[in-house]
Amino acid sequence: MDLLRSNLSRVRIPEPTNRIYKQECCVSFDTPRSEGGLYIDMTTFLAFGKEYVGWNYEKTGNPVYLHIKQTKKPVPEDRPSKKPTLLAIGVDGGFDNNETEYEESYSIVILPAHVALPFPSVELPEKVRLAVDAVLIAEGAERKEQVAAWVADKKQVSAYAMNLQQIDNGVTIPPSGWKCARCDQTENLWLNLTDGMILCGRRNWDGTGGNNHAVEHYKETGYPLAVKLGTITADLEGADVFSYPEDESVLDPHLAQHLAFFGIDFSALQKTEMTTAEKELDQNTNFDWNRIQESGKELEPLYGPGYTGLVNLGNSCYLAATMQVVFSTQSFCSRYFVNQSLKAAFERAPADPTIDLNMQL
Numbered sequence: 001m002d003l004l005r006s007n008l009s010r011v012r013i014p015e016p017t018n019r020i021y022k023q024e025c026c027v028s029f030d031t032p033r034s035e036g037g038l039y040i041d042m043t044t045f046l047a048f049g050k051e052y053v054g055w056n057y058e059k060t061g062n063p064v065y066l067h068i069k070q071t072k073k074p075v076p077e078d079r080p081s082k083k084p085t086l087l088a089i090g091v092d093g094g095f096d097n098n099e100t101e102y103e104e105s106y107s108i109v110i111l112p113a114h115v116a117l118p119f120p121s122v123e124l125p126e127k128v129r130l131a132v133d134a135v136l137i138a139e140g141a142e143r144k145e146q147v148a149a150w151v152a153d154k155k156q157v158s159a160y161a162m163n164l165q166q167i168d169n170g171v172t173i174p175p176s177g178w179k180c181a182r183c184d185q186t187e188n189l190w191l192n193l194t195d196g197m198i199l200c201g202r203r204n205w206d207g208t209g210g211n212n213h214a215v216e217h218y219k220e221t222g223y224p225l226a227v228k229l230g231t232i233t234a235d236l237e238g239a240d241v242f243s244y245p246e247d248e249s250v251l252d253p254h255l256a257q258h259l260a261f262f263g264i265d266f267s268a269l270q271k272t273e274m275t276t277a278e279k280e281l282d283q284n285t286n287f288d289w290n291r292i293q294e295s296g297k298e299l300e301p302l303y304g305p306g307y308t309g310l311v312n313l314g315n316s317c318y319l320a321a322t323m324q325v326v327f328s329t330q331s332f333c334s335r336y337f338v339n340q341s342l343k344a345a346f347e348r349a350p351a352d353p354t355i356d357l358n359m360q361l
Helices: 002-006 053-060 126-137 141-150 213-221 255-260 276-285 317-327 330-338 342-348
Strands: 038-041 047-049 064-072 102-110 115-119 189-192 198-200 225-228 241-243 248-250
Touching (some): 002 102, 053 342, 064 126, 102 126, 198 213, 225 255, 317 330
Antiparallel strands (some): 038 047, 038 064, 102 115, 189 198, 189 225, 225 241, 241 248
């Protein structure tokens, strides 16, 4: 504990705008589920596997890390299968996709001696507890990048945001406990930024989602913009704002002002709902694409150089094929793989190796 206190100046409490890596190592494919778990640098919020955290310490001198380890939960062999009531996969009432569940454990690790302290613990300095809590609550940068990569078009500023008329009807929106004004829905709720009505979202093809009350309200009133409750946080750029007349997710540069009109303090809110883009990403990445690829054929799995492909995100097969062709080109392969060690690339990389093309290739 004295060693930790002597290094408190190297521990930072993350701001809402900080990129926090906690799902995958910046150098390898290690995750919290790997044998050695994942180490998050509490100064830079970069993540490293057990084999590479020492490289980061040698390069930066940052000694304090949050260690995250996920372990499979045992599944009873006689667990009964639930009868599905919805034509959907992996949602309540839908078909069970038998996803493995994991238990997560944490500790504070101080390098170079790998001294470990348990977390949570009231004996830890308050600054460390606040910093770790903020890291665990925050959405990982890897997840944000996945969503950003999935959304092909950059969101545009809505033409209706600049001069949005808001009706002073005495409506004040509480920080939680929302419900659709026309039905009993308590999820997938949208706040109309003109009159403060809280209404549920659209019904999906499979019967999930809302009851279309938000879009029906727009058709009745013409009030153009709504924001999804549960996506509003101190990082306002991540809020899901939808423009009905433009029929797409948009940016509202005056969102803070529009929320304050209804008494909403966005800095105190936490993320509880997925944005539209995140829902699309989840549905596509969780779908078992092997069900429709070469179905019915007996295929022999191959592994090794020249045989190992890239995981299909649902729309990335062309990108994967292109990268495999490029890496089969001798000059490219020599420059970025054969004649370059991973550690040398890491040592030459800037402070954030995730944005260095040379390092990532």
